[in-house]
Amino acid sequence: MTATLAHLIGTVFYVGHLKPAPGTWGSLVALPLGFLVYQIGGFWLFCIAIVVGFFKGWWATEQMTKGSDNHDPSEIVIDEVIGQWVAIAPVFYGAWLLEISTLMLWPGWVAAFMLFRAFDILKPWLVGWADRRDDALGVMLDDVIAGVLAAVGVVLFAAFFHYVLM
Template sequence: MTALARLIGTVFYVGHLKPAPGTWGSLAALPLGFLIYQIGGFWLFALSIVVGFFKGWWATQEMTKGRDNHDPSEIVIDEVIGQWIALIPVFYGASLMGVSVTLLWPGWIAAFLLFRAFDILKPWLVGWADRRDDALGVMLDDVIAGIFAAICVVGLAALFHLVLM
């Protein structure tokens, strides 16, 4: 395994933090995503998800080559990508409204909690992807969990803005 694959797969070794490396990976995604958004706005953030997915897929393949465990806990790039997907509505909303993304802090919390819930519980398509037992499945289960979380974030934002305000 290459050092680069380990660096990417563990997200600068965050994946070695215990307990719950997946949660640490999701937490690390928040300041990383914020930094990317601050540097280049929504579209750089969106591009980073796509590039990160393919780099993560490669790193996961490299890190699991010749191993029985195709989803070792130290690989957390999948959590970062899934968490970023869950944050898309928050970052897009801030960009669309021309406000600081930090003003949408309830969306950050919802995205984090919902993504972790879908990632841990693995309902429906999330579980299907997880059962693939290969590098693509490692990445896809978190992508799908991120999509489910993002849909829920949009629903919660709509409920708050249309019903409660």
């Protein structure tokens, strides 16, 4: 039962088994899932979901990699979901603050997705440091850090667009 639950969480209900590029599939599925959470409970429920998802993902990753040499198998995509949620958080915050639909901020969705994937794949600076930990916490942290860097990029792009170009 524990292994099955860990597998469901770690693969985000088997999304991690989609080929090619399971990490990209995980990031893609994170967007409608995050939208659903936001629609149900708003920005604060979305923030709680990030924290709860991080700890569930850490647990699931530990369970799935226990006794294995591979600390980050490609089918584990819960880390991509949480990292993508961190990246999209400024968009949801902006929509919540302005009391508008998150869909009106669609360029932020695109920027969050593209920046997160770039940071997750290239693993610059702290992202690479976390990935080199070779443990379940590192699996989760590298994507959270990539998400934070992407979120900063989303804010900078929004500021540039709204305050420089407009």
